[in-house]
Amino acid sequence: xxxxxxxxxxxxxxxxxxxWVVMAPERMFVPDETALEVLRMVDGARDLDAIIDGxxxxxxxxxxxxxxxxxxxxxDLVARGALVT
Amino acid sequence: xNAPLALLAELTHRCPLRCPYCSNPVELxxxxxxxxxxxxxxxxxxxxxxxxxxxxxxxGEPTARRDIVEITAAARAAGLYTNLITAGVLLDxxxxxxxxAAGLDHVQLSxxxxxxxGAERIGGMRGAHARKEAAARLVREAGLPLTLNAVVHxxxxxxxPRLIDIALAWGAARLEVAHVQYYxxxxxxxxxxxxxxxxxxxxxxxxxxxREAHRGRLVIDYVVPDYHAAxxxxxxxxxxxxxxAVAPSGRILPCHAAESIAGMEFPNARETSLRAxxxxxxxxxxxxxTGWMREPCRGCxxxxxxWGGCRCQAxxxxxxxxxxxxxCALSPDRALLLAAVAEAGATAFRYREFG
Ligand code: SF4
Ligand code: SF4
Numbered sequence: 001x002x003x004x005x006x007x008x009x010x011x012x013x014x015x016x017x018x019x020w021v022v023m024a025p026e027r028m029f030v031p032d033e034t035a036l037e038v039l040r041m042v043d044g045a046r047d048l049d050a051i052i053d054g055x056x057x058x059x060x061x062x063x064x065x066x067x068x069x070x071x072x073x074x075x076d077l078v079a080r081g082a083l084v085t
Numbered sequence: 086x087n088a089p090l091a092l093l094a095e096l097t098h099r100c101p102l103r104c105p106y107c108s109n110p111v112e113l114x115x116x117x118x119x120x121x122x123x124x125x126x127x128x129x130x131x132x133x134x135x136x137x138x139x140x141x142x143x144x145g146e147p148t149a150r151r152d153i154v155e156i157t158a159a160a161r162a163a164g165l166y167t168n169l170i171t172a173g174v175l176l177d178x179x180x181x182x183x184x185x186a187a188g189l190d191h192v193q194l195s196x197x198x199x200x201x202x203g204a205e206r207i208g209g210m211r212g213a214h215a216r217k218e219a220a221a222r223l224v225r226e227a228g229l230p231l232t233l234n235a236v237v238h239x240x241x242x243x244x245x246p247r248l249i250d251i252a253l254a255w256g257a258a259r260l261e262v263a264h265v266q267y268y269x270x271x272x273x274x275x276x277x278x279x280x281x282x283x284x285x286x287x288x289x290x291x292x293x294x295x296r297e298a299h300r301g302r303l304v305i306d307y308v309v310p311d312y313h314a315a316x317x318x319x320x321x322x323x324x325x326x327x328x329x330a331v332a333p334s335g336r337i338l339p340c341h342a343a344e345s346i347a348g349m350e351f352p353n354a355r356e357t358s359l360r361a362x363x364x365x366x367x368x369x370x371x372x373x374x375t376g377w378m379r380e381p382c383r384g385c386x387x388x389x390x391x392w393g394g395c396r397c398q399a400x401x402x403x404x405x406x407x408x409x410x411x412x413c414a415l416s417p418d419r420a421l422l423l424a425a426v427a428e429a430g431a432t433a434f435r436y437r438e439f440g
Binding site for chain 2: 006007008010012013014015016017021023025026028
């Protein structure tokens with residue numbers, strides 16, 4: 001599975017408030033820190049495995065630990081309409 | 086003081102349609118007085134600097150401007166999420182492709198009714214409905230997300246189920262069912278537009294059922310109109326709290342209807358920065374927060390939830406913009422609003438036009 005942003009959805013740096021926001025048609029939300037890390041890996045090219053590898057490396061954590069979290073977060077972001085797979 | 090989240094950029098008052106509820110002021114600004122492309126580009130940068138995340142490119146009909154592609158690109162270059170609010174009748178595949186290349190994020194398309202005859206009577210333009218349908222198809226073919234905006238009132242509410250069908254058929258992911266707000270042109274047409282209580286209750290049920298039936302396919306935004314509610318809406322999330330608008334003339338407004346309040350003066354983006362207008366202008370500070378309130382709003386537990394309702398509506402009905410919105414059941418002027426509901430029932434429209 002290769003997640004990408006749904007049409008009209010993008011991650012945006014809110015400079016004035018020093019945070020990242022997910023901008024979507026007629027709504028926006030502020031992702032928590034872990035969701036943000038996942039969203040920053042989503043580029044339409046990386047598949048699920050590549051995202052897990054990337055985050056395991058970045059946080060120097062065992063792959064198995066990261067994998068469960070990432071799957072859960074991706075499901076949630078798909079359910080919220082931010083990502084499509 | 087909060088930073089604003091969104092800018093409404095009213096690029097022009099020109100529009101091929103003539104909707105009798107148009108939210109533009111009764112005194113429309115002419116093309117020769119409109120802001121130039123570079124002025125809009127500067128306004129977008131200023132808006133992003135003070136915290137805006139998104140811009141609604143609106144009008145009038147924004148695509149009536151020949152520089153709409155450059156304007157869209159400037160909004161994206163400033164870092165704003167870019168939403169085009171359009172009647173759709175001037176869109177073709179080439180323009181949509183250019184807008185998309187310029188970075189347009191989302192299209193919000195208006196429909197006036199569920200069938201061509203009704204839609205064209207209300208919008209006052211022949212052939213508009215078919216062109217909107219074609220525009221919706223082109224937007225979806227380009228892969229852009231589409232929201233349909235259906236303005237509803239006494240003369241089309243019975244077609245709400247069919248408007249929902251249209252949203253699905255035209256490929257919209259969202260449908261905004263927007264009740265008319267009564268100032269400006271809509272106030273002049275209130276007798277022809279105000280729905281009955283029965284119409285409203287039926288519409289609310291229709292929306293609830295449709296939300297269930299189309300979960301996961303279509304999101305429906307719907308707010309009960311305040312002429313039939315006990316509490317007013319939180320207009321603009323509070324005056325000078327989350328939102329600002331710039332009119333075609335350059336006037337910087339706390340709400341797109343604010344110019345309907347007689348006697349108020351607004352800063353102009355030609356000589357005042359958005360930051361100065363937001364932070365220091367009398368116009369923005371006049372009804373900001375709760376300090377300006379009188380009873381019954383003063384001290385009311387809802388004061389920071391609905392901010393006393395709509396200033397434009399308070400002015401339109403009572404002549405005093407600092408009054409409690411008569412849409413509130415606690416307002417001493419509530420009778421004005423109830424009388425309007427009781428008296429409504431005209432059919433003829435007064436269409437919007439340049440004076
Ligand atoms: S409400 Fe109707 S007349 Fe007014 S700008 Fe929109 S489409 Fe044009
Ligand atoms: S009295 Fe004023 S603050 Fe209280 S609910 Fe009514 S409008 Fe809102």
